[in-house]
Amino acid sequence: MARIKSTSFVGSPPRDVVADASIFRRWLRDAVGDTALTYDKVTGENTTTAIRHTGAGDGCQLRLPLAAQHIDVPIILEGGAVVVGEEDFYVLAVPVWIAEGEAGPYRLTVTAPTSRGNTATLKAEVRDSSWNVSYGPYPGTYEDDGGTVTVNGPVRETATWLVTLGEGLQYLCVSRTCYFADADPFAHLVCWSLDHDRSFSGERNGVPQAGGSSVVGDVYPASSTFTPSTDHDTYDEEVTVDGPLSSYVLTRLNRQLNTLWEYVTGAKLPGNNAYQCATTWDNNRSSFANDGLLDFPMAVVALGSMIAVTGKPGVNSYTAPTEGLLDWVCFPQTQTTTNANVTSATMVCPSFATGTSALKCSVLLHTPNGAADAANWRFRVSSSAGTATAVAPVQIGTSNMHIATVTAVPFTASSTNTLNVQVAHSVGGGGAVTEEIEILGCAFYFEP
Amino acid sequence: MTIQRIVSTEPLTDAEVRSMAPARARRLATSIAGRARALYELTLGTPAYDDGGATPLNPQGSLGIDRSGPPWGDAHLHPVWSYAATLQGVYPGIRAIEVDGGIGTIIRLRARWWCRPFQMAPSVPYSRAYLRGMISRIGASGTATVTVRVYGPSGDRGPSTSTTGSTTGSDAIGTDAWTPMSPGWNERIIEIEQTSTVGSYIGPLSLNQIARRSH
Numbered sequence: 223m224a225r226i227k228s229t230s231f232v233g234s235p236p237r238d239v240v241a242d243a244s245i246f247r248r249w250l251r252d253a254v255g256d257t258a259l260t261y262d263k264v265t266g267e268n269t270t271t272a273i274r275h276t277g278a279g280d281g282c283q284l285r286l287p288l289a290a291q292h293i294d295v296p297i298i299l300e301g302g303a304v305v306v307g308e309e310d311f312y313v314l315a316v317p318v319w320i321a322e323g324e325a326g327p328y329r330l331t332v333t334a335p336t337s338r339g340n341t342a343t344l345k346a347e348v349r350d351s352s353w354n355v356s357y358g359p360y361p362g363t364y365e366d367d368g369g370t371v372t373v374n375g376p377v378r379e380t381a382t383w384l385v386t387l388g389e390g391l392q393y394l395c396v397s398r399t400c401y402f403a404d405a406d407p408f409a410h411l412v413c414w415s416l417d418h419d420r421s422f423s424g425e426r427n428g429v430p431q432a433g434g435s436s437v438v439g440d441v442y443p444a445s446s447t448f449t450p451s452t453d454h455d456t457y458d459e460e461v462t463v464d465g466p467l468s469s470y471v472l473t474r475l476n477r478q479l480n481t482l483w484e485y486v487t488g489a490k491l492p493g494n495n496a497y498q499c500a501t502t503w504d505n506n507r508s509s510f511a512n513d514g515l516l517d518f519p520m521a522v523v524a525l526g527s528m529i530a531v532t533g534k535p536g537v538n539s540y541t542a543p544t545e546g547l548l549d550w551v552c553f554p555q556t557q558t559t560t561n562a563n564v565t566s567a568t569m570v571c572p573s574f575a576t577g578t579s580a581l582k583c584s585v586l587l588h589t590p591n592g593a594a595d596a597a598n599w600r601f602r603v604s605s606s607a608g609t610a611t612a613v614a615p616v617q618i619g620t621s622n623m624h625i626a627t628v629t630a631v632p633f634t635a636s637s638t639n640t641l642n643v644q645v646a647h648s649v650g651g652g653g654a655v656t657e658e659i660e661i662l663g664c665a666f667y668f669e670p
Numbered sequence: 671m672t673i674q675r676i677v678s679t680e681p682l683t684d685a686e687v688r689s690m691a692p693a694r695a696r697r698l699a700t701s702i703a704g705r706a707r708a709l710y711e712l713t714l715g716t717p718a719y720d721d722g723g724a725t726p727l728n729p730q731g732s733l734g735i736d737r738s739g740p741p742w743g744d745a746h747l748h749p750v751w752s753y754a755a756t757l758q759g760v761y762p763g764i765r766a767i768e769v770d771g772g773i774g775t776i777i778r779l780r781a782r783w784w785c786r787p788f789q790m791a792p793s794v795p796y797s798r799a800y801l802r803g804m805i806s807r808i809g810a811s812g813t814a815t816v817t818v819r820v821y822g823p824s825g826d827r828g829p830s831t832s833t834t835g836s837t838t839g840s841d842a843i844g845t846d847a848w849t850p851m852s853p854g855w856n857e858r859i860i861e862i863e864q865t866s867t868v869g870s871y872i873g874p875l876s877l878n879q880i881a882r883r884s885h
Contacts, residue, residue: 231710231718234676234703244695249703256706264713273713275737282715282734290751290783293764333782417784423853424787425731429724469689472698476682479705483681486712486735488744488883492679518746521876523754526763543761552763563759568802569749570878636747638802638842640874645760661760 224458227262228255251461254475258455261482275516276323283324289316289522290415295550297334297411297528301402302545304538311536311547313344313411314396315527316663317586317625318387321517325388327419332362332396333380335408337370342399342406344381349393352619357385359397377408384419391584391625391665393618397531400547411550416522515580515670518572524663525565526552533622535590540655552661554599557651561602561644564661572668573636576607580670581631583643587615588660589622595657598648601626605641608632612646624659631666641666677711677724678704712743729787729853738788738796744882745795750851751783755873757806757840769816769862770808770869778826779860781877787853795881801847801860803875805835807868813838814870820877822849822858830861835870849877 233256234249258268266272273281297313299305313334336342347358362381370377385394394416401409460471480491528536528547537546540553554562564585574580583603589595602612610631615624633639643664647657682701685691707718708725715734717723728736735743755766769777788796799820807814814837819830833844849858862872 231707233707233718234699249699253699253703253706256703256710260706260710260713273715275715277715279714279716281713282728282730282732282736284737284746285730285786286748287750287784287786290781292751292753292779292781294779295764329784413780413782415782415784418786420730420787420854423730425727427723427727429726467693469687469691472682472687472702475702476687479702479709480681482709483679483705486709486743487741488735489740491681516746518748521749521752521754523752525754540761549762552760555761563756565754565756565759565763566804566874567752567754568804568874568876569752570747570800570802570876570880572746572748573882638845638878640804640842642756661763 226254227258254456285418288416292413298404299400305545308401310397310531311400312527317584317665319667330383332414333412346383353621518668520666522665540658557647557655559650561646564643568640579630580668584627585664586662596624603631676704739794749876749878751781751877753875766871766873769864775864777862782857793885798848799851799877800880806840806871812868814868815866817863819861820847820849826859
């Protein structure tokens with residue numbers, strides 16, 4: 223028997239579905255096929271590639287938030303024999319990963335208040351996967367120029383940009399002038415965020431909200447355990463020309479649509495009082511072995527940037543620093559094979575498959591004394607679910623920047639995870655750091 | 671006259687699909703062909719025909735389910751705000767928050783984040799952001815305890831929910847603190863109060879969307 227499934231959506235001719243029309247085999251068969259097509263697309267069953275929410279007929283984009291991080295560190299330059307002048311430093315330099323189908327404008331905000339007026343204006347730039355500038359540097363627009371007024375003018379709070387980001391991994395940098403022993407009480411990097419530009423959110427097209435129903439009578443409930451390939455599929459022989467209009471076919475098709483409705487919308491069936499898929503199925507798509515994993519950003523974390531725009535390192539020494547941006551820089555102080563925590567991030571993870579974890583962590587770092595210094599450092603991520611294999615950084619283009627992408631990060635689905643980003647040296651060397659690196663930021667994301 | 675292709679959200683009733691039931695063409699076709707079309711559009715996020723679509727736009731203004739909570743698909747769990755921190759390791763990084771000024775010491779954070787658009791209704795997944803975090807004892811003995819409050823949405827003069835953290839080493843703080851969340855910008859005060867003589871480090875912290883269908 224051949225399972226009925228439309229190759230692409232067919233639908234029904236308009237005049238076939240008016241009152242008193244004949245019940246044609248063609249629309250019934252096409253409706254069966256269209257339902258099977260949708261079922262396969264949403265579940266990934268029957269060797270179909272499930273939708274991945276990448277747009278363009280592959281499911282609506284998710285457009286999840288990318289970053290909202292509280293930092294609150296002073297950005298004051300300690301001067302001395304080595305660090306001899308104020309200059310522009312990157313107060314933020316992070317890897318950003320954009321899901322497939324979600325390239326476009328993003329709204330970046332950085333709160334780094336200052337009373338120094340335009341001399342401390344924040345400038346944002348985007349660098350591509352080869353560290354070439356693809357946007358900016360442009361000064362931001364300040365949300366609030368009011369508030370406290372100092373001798374230098376009003377305190378400038380949060381700067382905003384609309385930056386253009388492409389798919390995949392790229393780098394977001396924000397620079398600001400940093401001053402020796404800054405007496406400005408607002409010389410802090412407080413927080414930052416990155417999200418989609420929401421130009422069209424909230425629009426309507428005049429179609430009423432789904433979910434209303436004028437059904438009078440009992441509705442056959444959706445299945446609580448759903449195996450449509452055996453329970454609900456309809457075959458050629460069941461929808462034949464001149465064949466009877468089978469209650470068997472109608473019942474199964476109706477029930478398949480009922481169940482699919484709950485699965486797609488997450489809402490109870492119109493006219494039915496209870497959401498049926500609350501126990502064994504639980505609308506948890508991991509019940510379907512072939513359910514497609516999704517591109518899914520989790521968080522971006524700045525760890526301590528502060529390389530100067532000119533390339534100057536953030537501090538003067540990587541063993542006992544006394545000059546530079548001592549509060550906002552991040553590096554290993556010893557060159558040993560023992561893993562040291564770079565940062566820990568706690569987050570609730572989605573119910574994605576854990577057996578073949580698609581969770582990744584990309585760590586951005588800088589080698590102030592030449593690209594070769596990154597070669598022997600190793601990054602890994604551990605959680606209560608296990609530890610991912612340590613990886614070596616990869617040089618970005620020909621710059622002194624590097625990216626270390628840890629893959630298959632163990633995590634616990636639908637639960638709180640504390641992810642520890644760690645660094646170690648593969649050779650060691652005693653203690654003093656001779657291969658110097660600055661760790662700038664990391665991005666957590668699911669990329670199947 | 672404009673000929674409309676059918677779209678529907680209505681299921682058939684038991685009475686309509688039983689044996690020997692009268693076959694009403696409009697009811698059968700509306701429900702079966704109409705729902706097949708609606709589900710196709712919601713799933714693929716594209717019109718079934720070249721007519722702009724026959725399903726309503728989702729909260730972000732697009733066709734299809736965007737997994738922002740029913741009826742726009744069950745939502746995925748993820749963080750909306752983070753304070754990443756570590757107790758030890760590299761120099762200096764972002765350190766966990768030290769709360770060690772004696773009983774009654776209060777530390778406050780201002781959390782600011784953007785929430786994706788969602789259909790606002792009581793108990794929908796994105797209506798709440800739940801606090802998650804870690805507490806670690808300072809020193810070698812005793813029990814460190816704190817109360818963590820998340821205010822919102824009316825600043826620290828408004829209502830709050832709270833949870834406690836208690837540890838003789840390092841542990842997760844409670845999971846009961848949450849704050850209402852709205853589409854767009856949200857700004858909340860997170861308040862940590864020391865309730866034991868033993869001090870603690872607090873962090874990392876995060877606010878999270880934790881529900882698939884409803885709270």
